[in-house]
Amino acid sequence: MIILLFGANELAMRRRLQELKDEADGGSGMLVTNMSTVDGRDARPNDVLGPCMAPPFLAPKRLVIVEHLLERFEARGGPRGSRALGAWEQLPADLARGIPSTTTLVFFGQPFLAEGRPRAVTKTNPLVAALAKLPDVLVEEHPALEKENLLRYIQEEAALRGIRFKRGGVFESHEERPPETDPAQLLANLLQGDTLSIANELDKLALYTRDSGGEVDVAIVNRVSHGDREAKSWDLTDAIVDCQLGTALARLKTLKESGENLQGLLGFITARFRTLAPVVDLVAAGMPQNAIAEELKRPNNWQLERDIRAAKRLGPGGLKLAYQYLVEADRTNKLGEVAEETSIDLLLMKLCSLAEPAAPRGWR
Numbered sequence: 472m473i474i475l476l477f478g479a480n481e482l483a484m485r486r487r488l489q490e491l492k493d494e495a496d497g498g499s500g501m502l503v504t505n506m507s508t509v510d511g512r513d514a515r516p517n518d519v520l521g522p523c524m525a526p527p528f529l530a531p532k533r534l535v536i537v538e539h540l541l542e543r544f545e546a547r548g549g550p551r552g553s554r555a556l557g558a559w560e561q562l563p564a565d566l567a568r569g570i571p572s573t574t575t576l577v578f579f580g581q582p583f584l585a586e587g588r589p590r591a592v593t594k595t596n597p598l599v600a601a602l603a604k605l606p607d608v609l610v611e612e613h614p615a616l617e618k619e620n621l622l623r624y625i626q627e628e629a630a631l632r633g634i635r636f637k638r639g640g641v642f643e644s645h646e647e648r649p650p651e652t653d654p655a656q657l658l659a660n661l662l663q664g665d666t667l668s669i670a671n672e673l674d675k676l677a678l679y680t681r682d683s684g685g686e687v688d689v690a691i692v693n694r695v696s697h698g699d700r701e702a703k704s705w706d707l708t709d710a711i712v713d714c715q716l717g718t719a720l721a722r723l724k725t726l727k728e729s730g731e732n733l734q735g736l737l738g739f740i741t742a743r744f745r746t747l748a749p750v751v752d753l754v755a756a757g758m759p760q761n762a763i764a765e766e767l768k769r770p771n772n773w774q775l776e777r778d779i780r781a782a783k784r785l786g787p788g789g790l791k792l793a794y795q796y797l798v799e800a801d802r803t804n805k806l807g808e809v810a811e812e813t814s815i816d817l818l819l820m821k822l823c824s825l826a827e828p829a830a831p832r833g834w835r
Contacts, residue, residue, distance in 0.1 A: 622786025
């Protein structure tokens with residue numbers, strides 16, 4: 472059996488994957504020896520076909536999960552569309568010859584970042600479209616939850632954890648009051664359709680209110696969950712513009728381990744320097760911070776202060792060199808001249824070497 476499992480609702484996808492693991496195990500306790508996980512970011516077709524042909528050992532099924540492969544062929548937006556299948560073009564024909572009935576092959580397409588924006592695998596993906604033509608293939612798409620569906624999901628998941636939502640809330644004098652009065656709506660606005668993060672936040676809220684009967688209001692959501700509004704990718708780009716190589720490499724390692732798409736991270740880094748470009752020009756022209764904030768219609772806060780420090784270190788020459796490094800990294804990735812992981816590691820080293828590390832935040 473071949474299953475194409477993809478979409479933006481990651482929690483639903485992971486629950487479905489757990490169902491398939493339970494089916495493969497069949498109560499035998501032998502899942503570990505009968506499950507193969509293939510990392511599609513650098514895999515070859517034979518890396519998928521090989522494990523499929525092995526019979527299960529003391530269990531009803533062998534489960535083969537292929538991760539991060541479908542994402543490689545999804546359109547990134549802009550002028551560059553979907554990637555050609557290349558060596559993977561022959562895979563559907565090879566699978567059409569048949570795999571053992573005791574094998575469940577799952578192509579698991581997770582949400583990913585591209586050009587700094589969250590994206591998901593869709594049915595228009597060329598590899599999905601090619602595999603979907605095979606007989607007896609199950610196509611299971613879990614689209615993003617939005618509006619009423621998202622609110623209903625949050626309310627249902629909260630009820631399963633014994634959480635009772637209550638409008639309003641009591642705020643401390645130092646706390647910023649959000650515009651939302653409904654705690655479910657606040658969670659939806661904070662985390663959008665990221666169902667996995669919503670589930671994690673609901674677990675935290677259930678634990679936080681365990682001694683108060685599970686009653687959760689807007690003030691509690693704001694207190695417990697507000698810090699997760701900013702994506703982890705910003706930690707990476709902030710470390711890069713601050714020229715903190717050690718921190719940048721550590722953040723990159725964390726993102727890799729969480730399954731982030733490296734080409735997407737490259738787009739996110741490029742977008743960060745694109746945002747920095749007008750600041751560099753205005754700093755070079757001698758404009759003060761308050762005038763820069765007014766000119767760019769940006770808040771006059773610590774983030775702008777950080778960008779101004781970075782602009783002073785880089786200057787127009789450094790920014791031009793940064794773009795050269797980014798273009799070169801993108802070129803080598805697309806042509807396959809350098810492995811993606813090596814390419815982005817080298818890029819971070821080059822970008823962080825453009826100037827000395829910045830002074831700590833708040834330093835004058």
